Amino acid sequence: MSAAEEPLIYILKPGELVLKGGNREGFERILIRNLRTLLAAGKRPGGIRVEGARGRFFVHGPPEAAPRIEEALGRLFGIAGWARARKCEKTPDAVFAACVLEGKALYDRGLRSYKIEARRTDKSFPLDSYGICVGAGQELAAKAPGLRVDVHGPQGIIQVEIREKAYVYALASEGLRGLPVGTAGRGLLLLSGGIDSPVAGFRMASRGMGIDAVYFHAFPYTGEEARQKVIRLAGIVGRYTLGIRLWTLGFTEIQQKIKAGVPEAWCTVMLRMAMMDCAEKLARRIKAKCLITGESLSQVASQTIENLSCTESLVELPVLRPLIGTGKEEIISQAQAIGTYETSILPYQDCCVLFSPPHPVLRGRVEEARRYYAALELEEPVGRALREGVMEKCGFPESPAVPQENEP
Ligand code: ATP
Ligand code: MG
Numbered sequence: 001m002s003a004a005e006e007p008l009i010y011i012l013k014p015g016e017l018v019l020k021g022g023n024r025e026g027f028e029r030i031l032i033r034n035l036r037t038l039l040a041a042g043k044r045p046g047g048i049r050v051e052g053a054r055g056r057f058f059v060h061g062p063p064e065a066a067p068r069i070e071e072a073l074g075r076l077f078g079i080a081g082w083a084r085a086r087k088c089e090k091t092p093d094a095v096f097a098a099c100v101l102e103g104k105a106l107y108d109r110g111l112r113s114y115k116i117e118a119r120r121t122d123k124s125f126p127l128d129s130y131g132i133c134v135g136a137g138q139e140l141a142a143k144a145p146g147l148r149v150d151v152h153g154p155q156g157i158i159q160v161e162i163r164e165k166a167y168v169y170a171l172a173s174e175g176l177r178g179l180p181v182g183t184a185g186r187g188l189l190l191l192s193g194g195i196d197s198p199v200a201g202f203r204m205a206s207r208g209m210g211i212d213a214v215y216f217h218a219f220p221y222t223g224e225e226a227r228q229k230v231i232r233l234a235g236i237v238g239r240y241t242l243g244i245r246l247w248t249l250g251f252t253e254i255q256q257k258i259k260a261g262v263p264e265a266w267c268t269v270m271l272r273m274a275m276m277d278c279a280e281k282l283a284r285r286i287k288a289k290c291l292i293t294g295e296s297l298s299q300v301a302s303q304t305i306e307n308l309s310c311t312e313s314l315v316e317l318p319v320l321r322p323l324i325g326t327g328k329e330e331i332i333s334q335a336q337a338i339g340t341y342e343t344s345i346l347p348y349q350d351c352c353v354l355f356s357p358p359h360p361v362l363r364g365r366v367e368e369a370r371r372y373y374a375a376l377e378l379e380e381p382v383g384r385a386l387r388e389g390v391m392e393k394c395g396f397p398e399s400p401a402v403p404q405e406n407e408p
Contacts, residue, residue, distance in 0.1 A: 008066055009087055010073065011159075011169055012057040015080040015177040023183075028053060031078045031180040035059070037242055037397050038072035070173070075240050077206050079175035083159075085167040092127055092135055098168035099136040099158055103144040106156040106170055113150035114140075114170075118160040125162045132160050178206035181241050186210035187320060188288035190279055191246065193229045193348060196294030196323055198237050198340040199331050203322040204292050205241040212288050213244050214279050214389075216251040221355075226348040231394055236340050238395015247282060249389040251275075253381045255355060262372045264357040268302045269364050271355060272311040273373050278382050280315045282389070290318040296331065297324050301360040310369035 014031065032050055039048050039059075048061040048069060057079075059069055066084075073082050086101065088094040099116065106114055118132035127135060136158070137149060161167045189201040191213040201211045215230045227248060238244035251274075258270045279291050295303045302311070312319045323331055335341035 008061045008063060009085045010059040010069060010082050011085045011167065012082045013080045013171060014055055015078055015175065016179060027180060027183050030182045034180050034182065034242060035072060035076055038075055040397060073175065077176050077178040078180035080177055081171040081175050082173050083169040083171045085169035088166050088168065090125060090162060090166045095132065095160060095166050095168060096136050096139040099160065100139055100143045102158045102168050102170050103140045103147050107144060107146055111155040112146065113148050113154050114156045114158055115149060115151045115154040116158045116160065120162040122162050176206065179208035181205050181208060182210055184208035185289045186212060187290045187292045188279055188283040189213040189292040190275060191215050191230055191234060193226055193233065193344065194294065195335050195341065195344040196296060196331055198233045198344065199334050200292055200294040200322050201237050202240060202338050204320060211241045211244050212286055213246045214282055215246060215248050216275055217248050218251045218255050223348065229343060229346055229348055231392060232343050233340055234394035236343065243396030244394045245391055246394050247389045247391050249278060249385040251385060254378060254385065257376055257378065257381060259355065261376045265359055265361045266372055267355055267357050268360050269307050269310050269369055270373060272302055273314055273369065274378055276311055276315045278385055280317050281386055283317055290320050291315065292320045294323055295321045296326055301362055304362055306363040310364040310366050313366045313370055
């Protein structure tokens with residue numbers, strides 16, 4: 001069989017999972033479930049199989065499944081990296097030959113130094129780990145010129161595992177790291193069409209949080225294109241979070257009441273308070289455990305520490321702001337890496353831009369904010385917005401994972 005026809009084996013390196021002590025088994029089960037869900041996206045799995053436990057995970061599949069498997073691995077929180085492994089006979093010669101091929105592959109990737117790490121769970125193999133490293137090193141010295149050994153700071157590590165079969169691999173691709181989505185409850189993301197909030201959702205998902213989202217839509221001040229843009233953003237982030245349920249709530253009446261009912265300088269803070277108020281009520285209904293926003297300290301007038309205090313003063317659920325200490329440049333580069341940036345910068349205005357006063361309050365006092373807010377008597381319009389909201393599913397894998405023999 002030529003290399004191209006051989007069945008694929010990917011070895012996954014879990015990220016922080018190993019640190020999680022007693023929770024580890026639960027985390028691993030969710031990691032595997034998430035990977036199976038991602039792999040089943042769109043089509044039937046077609047011979048792809050996921051297995052593993054106790055920190056070792058494998059994906060097996062036919063050669064033509066490589067793009068699909070790698071796409072799924074690239075969207076999976078909870079793994080530090082992965083490699084396509086070479087499976088070989090359990091003899092020293094076969095293992096050394098595989099190490100030479102792996103060494104040449106490192107060289108082709110531009111790497112010039114390496115070390116070998118060997119693990120032997122099958123003690124009947126004639127060499128111990130040290131013997132494997134020495135023997136493979138000699139073969140590489142003879143047959144892979146241009147590579148040198150560096151045990152302290154190697155550019156590549158060739159791993160040998162002798163278990164029921166022999167596996168040789170070098171980690172080639174970085175995973176997203178973080179923790180598997182679904183291990184840290186669910187939060188409700190306030191998702192606007194901007195650059196920041198999709199990144200905020202991604203960051204919380206990277207800590208294992210499942211994401212629901214809410215978008216406040218002020219038709220006709222903001223048009224259908226703006227809404228479509230938010231749906232698209234939820235779809236992009238949702239591909240990392242195994243889907244996002246997005247609620248669109250009509251905010252026109254609330255905005256009009258705010259504009260008519262408070263001094264102009266207070267409009268933005270009131271609008272934020274109304275969003276938080278509404279979002280918290282929705283969160284309780286759908287059992288989300290916190291609110292998530294894309295706010296970043298002092299980025300705009302509504303994000304001074306005083307105004308943030310006003311904004312959250314009505315809310316009892318935790319308000320998580322994963323970008324609070326992150327600058328715009330770093331947020332933008334993460335948005336580019338995730339794939340949301342190009343959509344975020346499409347020019348459809350969001351409601352807040354239309355309603356921002358020329359001279360907004362910069363250091364709102366909480367008592368004053370609460371007084372203004374109470375005087376607006378928004379209970380009814382908020383209730384209506386919640387009742388009339390619509391939910392769409394964005395970015396879900398198209399079909400659920402087909403259960404496999406070893407499904408936990
Ligand atoms: P973003 O890029 O996320 O829009 P921004 O810098 O434009 O952020 P603001 O417009 O002040 O900041 O919004 C701050 C946060 O409030 C957003 O990150 C988002 O979480 C929330 N938010 C703003 N507008 C809306 C909206 N129309 N629907 C839902 N959430 C919103
Ligand atoms: Mg915005």
